[in-house]
Amino acid sequence: MNIVILGPPAVGKGTYAGFLSKKYNIPKISVGDLFRRAIKDRTELGKKIKDYVTSGDLVPDEIVIELVKNRLEEDDCKRGFLLDGYPRTVPQAEAMMKFKKIDVALNFVAPDEVIMERIGGRRTCRKCGAIYHIKNVPPTIEGVCDQCSGRLVQRSDEKPEIIKNRLVVYREKTKPVVEYLREKGLLADVDAHYDIEEIDKIISQCEKHLQKLS
C-alpha cells in the first residue's frame, strides 16, 4: 500500500499517519525528517539542501525527488509506506509515478475555523514549555502553568493572522498537486474536522479508502 498524505498545517497528519503506520505495519516517512537527517549526516544531497534551507530558498524539485526516491527504495518500503510532505509540486508527483506507484492520496480536510481554533487556542508555558489549550486542555488558573506556575503565552507563529497566512500559502501551493492527483483518480478526501477524542471517526474513513485497495 503506497499512500501519500496531504493536508494543511495542524490538521493532524502526523497523528493519523502514526496510527495507520502501526495498524498496517508500514513505515511513516516525513520529507521534513529526511531533510533533517540528510543535513545531519552531511551527505552530498544534505549539503545542497542545507545551502537552500539556510538561504531561505525552496529546495528544488530534482533534489527532493532524488532524496525521496532513495528512501522509498529501502527494504522497509517494499510492502508500502505512508509519505508525508511529498509531492508538493506537479513535477514531484509526475516523477513519483515513474519510480513508485501511488495507490491513494489521503487528503485530510478541515475548515479554516477549526484549524484556527486548534492552533489559536494553544498556550505555552514560558518556563517549562508545557502546552495547554484554552478550551480543550485549560490550566486550573487562567494564564498560569499547573506544573511550574510559569506564565502561559501564545507563540508568535500561533497568532491568528500568521496561521491564516500559512493556510493561504498552503492552498495556493498545493492546489495544482491536489487537482493533478484528483484527475488521476487517486485522491481520497478525509473529513478531519473532528476533535482528537473522536480520532476513530477519522481513522475509519481512512480504512474505508484503504480497503478498496486490497
Ligand SMILES: [Zn+2]
Ligand atoms: Zn510550566
